[in-house]
Structure formats: C-alpha cells, structure tokens
Amino acid sequence: MGHPARAISGVQMPPHANGVAGGYKKSNSNRAQPWPRIDAWAELRALQGKKTRMVSRKWRLKASLILVIGVVPRAFAAGYRTIGSSGCSVQMVFLPPNTSTAVFIDNYHPNYGGPGVNLDTGAPSSEAYVYDGTDDAVFGAEYNLETNSLRKLRPQSNTFCSAGTFYRDGTLVNIAGAEPDASAGVGDGFDRYRTYSPGPCDGDCTQDWNEQAKTLQARRWYPSAQTLVDGNVVVVGGSNAGGLVYNEAGINVPTYEKIYQDNRAPPAPVTLPILEFSDDENLDASKSYNLYPILHLLPNTDVANRIFTAAGTRAVVWDYDGDKEFKSLPDIPLQPRAFPSSATSVLLPLRPPDYKATVLICGGSSGDKPAPKALNDCYTINPLDDDPEWERIDDLPNGPQTMSEGILLPDGTVLILNGARKGSGGGFMADEPVLEPLIYDHSKSKGERFATQPATKIPRMYHSAAVLLSTGEVLTAGSNPAVGYSADGKVGANWPHFSNNGHDSVLEQQQGRDSSFPTEYRVEVFTPPYLDSDDKEAGRPQIAWHPNQIKYGEKFCVKATKVPDNDDDGSKLDFVLVNPGFHTHAVGMGMRLVGMEYARTSSDGDDDGGEFDVTAPRDASVMQPGVYLLFALRGGTPSGG
Numbered sequence: 001m002g003h004p005a006r007a008i009s010g011v012q013m014p015p016h017a018n019g020v021a022g023g024y025k026k027s028n029s030n031r032a033q034p035w036p037r038i039d040a041w042a043e044l045r046a047l048q049g050k051k052t053r054m055v056s057r058k059w060r061l062k063a064s065l066i067l068v069i070g071v072v073p074r075a076f077a078a079g080y081r082t083i084g085s086s087g088c089s090v091q092m093v094f095l096p097p098n099t100s101t102a103v104f105i106d107n108y109h110p111n112y113g114g115p116g117v118n119l120d121t122g123a124p125s126s127e128a129y130v131y132d133g134t135d136d137a138v139f140g141a142e143y144n145l146e147t148n149s150l151r152k153l154r155p156q157s158n159t160f161c162s163a164g165t166f167y168r169d170g171t172l173v174n175i176a177g178a179e180p181d182a183s184a185g186v187g188d189g190f191d192r193y194r195t196y197s198p199g200p201c202d203g204d205c206t207q208d209w210n211e212q213a214k215t216l217q218a219r220r221w222y223p224s225a226q227t228l229v230d231g232n233v234v235v236v237g238g239s240n241a242g243g244l245v246y247n248e249a250g251i252n253v254p255t256y257e258k259i260y261q262d263n264r265a266p267p268a269p270v271t272l273p274i275l276e277f278s279d280d281e282n283l284d285a286s287k288s289y290n291l292y293p294i295l296h297l298l299p300n301t302d303v304a305n306r307i308f309t310a311a312g313t314r315a316v317v318w319d320y321d322g323d324k325e326f327k328s329l330p331d332i333p334l335q336p337r338a339f340p341s342s343a344t345s346v347l348l349p350l351r352p353p354d355y356k357a358t359v360l361i362c363g364g365s366s367g368d369k370p371a372p373k374a375l376n377d378c379y380t381i382n383p384l385d386d387d388p389e390w391e392r393i394d395d396l397p398n399g400p401q402t403m404s405e406g407i408l409l410p411d412g413t414v415l416i417l418n419g420a421r422k423g424s425g426g427g428f429m430a431d432e433p434v435l436e437p438l439i440y441d442h443s444k445s446k447g448e449r450f451a452t453q454p455a456t457k458i459p460r461m462y463h464s465a466a467v468l469l470s471t472g473e474v475l476t477a478g479s480n481p482a483v484g485y486s487a488d489g490k491v492g493a494n495w496p497h498f499s500n501n502g503h504d505s506v507l508e509q510q511q512g513r514d515s516s517f518p519t520e521y522r523v524e525v526f527t528p529p530y531l532d533s534d535d536k537e538a539g540r541p542q543i544a545w546h547p548n549q550i551k552y553g554e555k556f557c558v559k560a561t562k563v564p565d566n567d568d569d570g571s572k573l574d575f576v577l578v579n580p581g582f583h584t585h586a587v588g589m590g591m592r593l594v595g596m597e598y599a600r601t602s603s604d605g606d607d608d609g610g611e612f613d614v615t616a617p618r619d620a621s622v623m624q625p626g627v628y629l630l631f632a633l634r635g636g637t638p639s640g641g
C-alpha cells in the first residue's frame with residue numbers, strides 16, 4: 001500500500017434526510033418544519049420504513065479520508081440573512097463532521113446570547129445565558145443548522161484564543177487557552193487541549209468537550225495548529241501569558257510540538273527560528289508580530305510535512321519531520337502579517353496533476369506606533385518554485401482591511417469578509433467595520449480578480465469568525481472588541497491607553513471614543529452569487545452516490561444528476577474536496593480545497609445524470625487523511641457538500 005496514509009475511506013450517500021439552515025416550509029402542524037435536504041456529513045445510513053437507522057462507523061486508522069455530501073433545497077438572494085443567535089460570543093467556529101451543526105467557542109465571561117436576542121436590532125437577551133442549575137456563564141455552544149437552536153457546551157478549561165484542527169477521524173482537537181476561573185470551575189487552559197467528537201449522532205447530538213489527561217509541553221496562547229500527513233497534529237508558537245496585543249521576548253514561545261491521537265509520548269518541543277526575537281526587538285513588528293503564525297501544508301512527492309510558515313515579515317518552508325528549514329523564502333513585503341497584523345491568508349485551490357501551491361496574503365495592519373494602519377495590498381507566492389518571489393496583485397478594491405476572514409468556496413474562489421478598515425487585531429484596536437464582502441477569483445486577469453458583494457448591516461470586528469457550510473453558503477457570527485461582555489461596546493475610561501503584558505503599551509486603541517461595537521450574538525449566513533436565483537438552484541447538480549472507500553491516487557465512481565453530457569452553455573463540470581477548517585482571529589487552520597480529475601463513464605438522459613470515474617488526490621501531502629466535504633459543480637454552481 002506504500003505510504004501508511006495512502007488509503008482513504010469514504011461513505012455512502014443517504015437517500016434523504018431533513019433540514020437546512022434558516023429554511024422552513026409550512027405544514028399542517030403548528031410546528032415549523034425544516035426544508036428537506038440530504039444531510040450534510042451523513043454516513044452509512046440505511047432506511048427502515050420512515051425511520052433512519054445509524055450504521056456504526058468502522059474507521060480505518062491508516063485509511064481515513066471520509067467523503068460527505070448534502071444539498072440545499074431552494075435559492076436565496078446573494079447576500080446575508082440572519083438565522084438565529086449564538087448563545088456565547090463566537091470567537092472560534094468549526095463544523096463537526098457527520099452532523100448538521102456548527103460549534104461556537106468563546107472565552108469565559110458573562111453572555112446574553114440565548115433565547116430572547118433581538119435578531120433585527122441585535123439587542124441581547126435580558127437573561128444571562130448560564131449552565132443549567134448554576135450561575136456560570138456559557139462559553140461554548142452547538143448551533144443546529146436544521147432548527148436554528150442551541151445546545152450548551154462546557155469546556156473544562158479556558159479556551160480563550162486557542163487553536164484547532166482535526167485528527168484523521170474527524171475529531172476536533174482544540175489546543176491551549178488562557179487563565180482559569182476557579183469560582184466557575186474553569187481550569188487553566190494554557191497547557192491543555194480538549195477534543196470534540198464527530199458524528200454521526202444517534203438522534204440528537206449529545207457530545208461535549210473531552211478534556212485530555214495529557215498536557216502540552218509548553219504553555220501557549222495564540223498558537224496555530226496544522227494536521228500532518230499521518231493525521232496527527234502540530235501546534236506552533238504562541239506566548240505563555242495573556243493580557244497583550246503584541247508578543248514580547250520574555251513570554252514568547254518560539255517552538256512547536258506534536259500531539260498524537262493515540263496518546264503516545266511526543267518528542268520534545270523544537271525551536272522554530274523565525275519565531276525567535278530578543279528583548280531589544282520587542283517593538284520590532286517584523287519579528288514580535290508573530291502570534292497565530294500562518295501555516296499551510298504544501299504538496300510534495302515525498303509526502304513530507306513541509307509547511308509554509310510565516311510570522312512577522314518572515315516566511316519559510318519548514319520541514320516538520322526533519323526539524324529543519326527546507327526552503328528559505330523572501331520576507332513578506334513591507335509589513336508584518338501575523339497577529340496583531342491579522343492579514344487574510346489562504347492556500348489557493350490545489351489542482352491536479354501537479355497540485356501547484358500558491359499562497360495568497362491580503363491586507364492586515366502595519367507596524368506603525370502608536371497607531372497601526374490597516375493595509376490594502378495583496379500578494380501571492382508559489383513557495384516551492386525554484387526561485388520563489390512575492391508578486392503584488394490586485395489591491396483590495398474598497399480600501400484597507402484587517403482581521404478579514406478568507407473562506408474557500410467550492411468553485412475555487414475566496415470570500416473575504418468581516419474585519420475593519422482602521423487599526424489592527426486586539427481589543428478596541430480597530431474601527432470602521434468592513435460591511436461589504438469581496439470575492440477573489442485567482443483565475444481572472446490582474447485588475448479583474450475582486451468583485452464586491454452585497455453588504456451586511458452587522459459589524460463583525462475583533463473576535464468574529466466564519467466557516468463554509470455544506471450548502472455552499474458561509475456562516476458568520478461573533479464580534480466582541482471588548483473581549484468580555486459589553487452591552488454598549490464602547491471604550492473604557494483609560495482610552496486610548498492600555499496595558500500590554502503588565503505595562504503601558506506603545507500602541508494606542510484605535511476604536512473611536514464615540515464608536516460602539518457591542519458583544520454581537522446574531523448568526524448570519526452569506527449566500528454567494530452562484531446560488532442567487534431559482535434558475536441556478538434548479539440547475540444545481542446533485543450527488544446520488546459515491547463509494548464507501550477510496551484510495552489516494554485511485555479512481556472511484558460518483559453518480560450525479562443535473563450534469564448533462566452536452567451543455568448548450570458550455571458549463572464545465574468539476575469535482576472538489578473541501579476541508580472547511582477551524583476559524584479564529586482571521587486564521588483558517590487546515591482550510592483546504594483540492595480539485596480532482598474525472599472522466600464520464602455513462603449518461604442518463606432522463607435526469608441529465610451520469611456516472612464518473614473521479615481520481616482521488618495523489619497523496620496525504622495534497623489532502624491529509626481526514627473527513628471532508630465532496631462537491632460536484634456545474635458551471636461553477638456547487639452541489640451540497
């Protein structure tokens with residue numbers, strides 16, 4: 001079988017299931033009924049009459065890339081719609097595989113985001129959202145995308161400004177955190193990690209956070225994480241103390257360490273040179289702006305853990321197997337891009353046969369003091385080229401943007417949303433919210449790559465997040481510049497001054513004295529233009545079947561409908577895998593899209609259907625073993641994933 005992660009497991013598509021985020025149909029009962037849809041993340045379901053029986057999963061730990069699918073039943077106009085409230089402030093978000101849910105994570109503080117939030121005005125609930133039978137504030141929640149309802153989740157340690165990525169079986173590992181609160185039973189999170197199990201769930205999901213007995217070897221706050229080619233995890237960087245905007249040498253953690261799902265002892269942490277700096281360089285943003293470092297695993301025929309790694313203005317391809325530099329890269333032009341600069345960074349879609357890797361970085365903030373300036377420039381680099389160089393491409397068309405989230409869409413474009421046009425990442429460090437999202441299309445000519453989309457009315461500032469849904473839409477929630485709960489979202493009495501690591505900061509808060517960005521609990525869904533009409537919805541492809549197991553580099557059969565053999569409009573077909581990722585602080589950890597070659601093997605004229613031989617990704621450096629969304633596309637319009 002070759003490399004130990006060569007094989008990839010798959011799943012069978014369920015014949016039907018119910019529910020879609022935000023959509024309801026009328027029925028003869030008084031209860032709102034979800035629109036019917038194929039259940040996202042569904043796996044090995046067998047129908048018995050009108051009931052659905054859940055068939056247990058048989059994970060193959062050496063063969064575990066799982067494919068999951070779903071469809072949405074009707075079109076919405078391109079743009080935003082509000083679908084519910086989040087319970088807690090949404091600092092982090094991910095989709096647990098094989099469920100119809102999103103999980104929200106916050107830091108520990110009072111929350112008023114439960115039932116009673118005014119979805120028109122954003123006014124919070126009059127009642128504190130607390131764990132049943134206690135006065136302890138809820139700081140984690142599961143959002144049901146079928147019913148728009150909440151379930152309280154309870155981490156045992158503080159998840160504040162933590163990292164996340166997935167093990168090979170779809171388990172989310174949430175890494176590090178911050179200070180404890182003994183009165184509420186919230187433990188110290190700096191050296192802890194916790195897991196959240198995937199579905200499928202037998203009925204309603206009931207899983208909660210599982211605090212791991214093992215601890216990290218270093219205390220970390222604001223680290224990043226990446227899934228490795230064997231399905232285990234590396235966590236990189238951070239600081240060993242909270243209460244800061246920019247890092248300092250005395251609390252800097254310039255190392256990385258590995259976490260193994262089987263709980264075997266990991267090697268000792270390894271120093272990563274681009275994260276190092278001295279006390280004399282604390283105010284050198286090109287080095288000290290190194291929190292939430294940017295990580296992208298790069299395809300390579302050695303199937304090695306060669307990861308594009310960037311912090312401050314420094315970038316490198318680092319070999320996380322051999323613990324050494326694989327390739328030096330030129331510095332990122334002009335300004336730092338990691339937190340608190342908080343630039344948007346995306347690994348653009350990987351396409352066969354060569355899976356050429358291109359990294360996009362847009363916006364962020366300058367290292368100016370006391371007032372960092374949001375940036376409007378964008379660059380790409382092909383880090384594995386013989387002589388890689390940063391290439392300046394189109395500037396952000398609507399002005400500078402910092403803290404903006406980049407979301408890979410199934411058609412290979414990038415949605416850039418949320419953030420601010422003034423300031424940087426950090427509490428009260430920004431103003432002038434970005435309300436109009438952008439779609440970036442790398443396939444177009446320079447000067448034509450950005451398209452402005454319909455605006456939201458809800459500012460999404462510091463501590464907001466977004467994630468791709470299986471419908472091909474994007475969920476976004478959160479915004480809490482105050483960090484703790486704030487009804488008015490105004491700056492404090494010491495404005496514009498604040499403390500960084502226990503002393504006066506050289507930076508000044510950039511939120512205006514009269515600006516107001518309250519703790520935001522409304523949840524929105526953005527519909528991209530590829531789903532913005534009934535005609536597009538009617539012509540949307542549907543995946544009817546795919547196999548239970550596939551292997552890297554081998555062909556597998558996919559049956560689909562609404563994929564005519566000869567489109568009059570020349571609409572191109574495509575098949576892609578997507579990892580929606582774990583999102584926080586404008587960083588999409590593990591987010592990835594991989595295209596696949598295909599050949600039509602048969603056609604069915606009755607429903608414009610067909611069968612296709614689709615070739616799986618080449619190896620685990622192209623797509624790590626894991627649980628991913630499978631989309632079929634026709635003319636850029638995706639099926640449900």
